Amino acid sequence: SAVISQKPSRDICQRGTSLTIQCQVDSQVTMMFWYRQQPGQSLTLIATANQGSEATYESGFVIDKFPISRPNLTFSTLTVSNMSPEDSSIYLCSVEGGRTDTQYFGPGTRLTVL
């Protein structure tokens, strides 16, 4: 399985600011995914990021709020823009591992917005 790292691991931010989360994979992958997990809740898919194309956002998530970059096959960023306390969540990236159709997850970024 792929080894996935995320930066930062956690952050505390002020309302109205933006935070960019990085996701790095140790091998080339086609599909990368960004999820949000609000406190005590399940995971919700924000968007799918494929290299060389615009990210595909799920219902309820928009590019202006969660811009995503995917400059190459091993790296992606998610920005949480103009943050409010409701954005306090764990943000996880995942990649689909080769032929197995299995998603492997990064360690997550714990975001607290004051």
Added chain:
Amino acid sequence: AQKVTQAQTEISVVEKEDVTLDCVYETRDTTYYLFWYKQPPSGELVFLIRRNSFDEQNEISGRYSWNFQKSTSSFNFTITASQVVDSAVYFCALEPGTYKYIFGTGTRLKVLA
């Protein structure tokens, strides 16, 4: 509708007890995949098992076993002789052939020493 239901919000057991976590899914697709993930307090999601819709064989891996029954749309997970390190939130997920996962709400397992 496509949905995953984990009706057990939280389960507490004493160490060495067996425990079964329930997962019921809904999908109209004939080809789909089911998964279990473990999320310990540290927050990362750890992959446990993947099962495709054509393979109803039960699987055992050490103290873990999974029972997949298409007739009842269930994919239950049993931990035998539970240990404190098994304490975590466990998520069941469905991929109905679209690469997008649908997660259940999770079951928090507490194993008491």
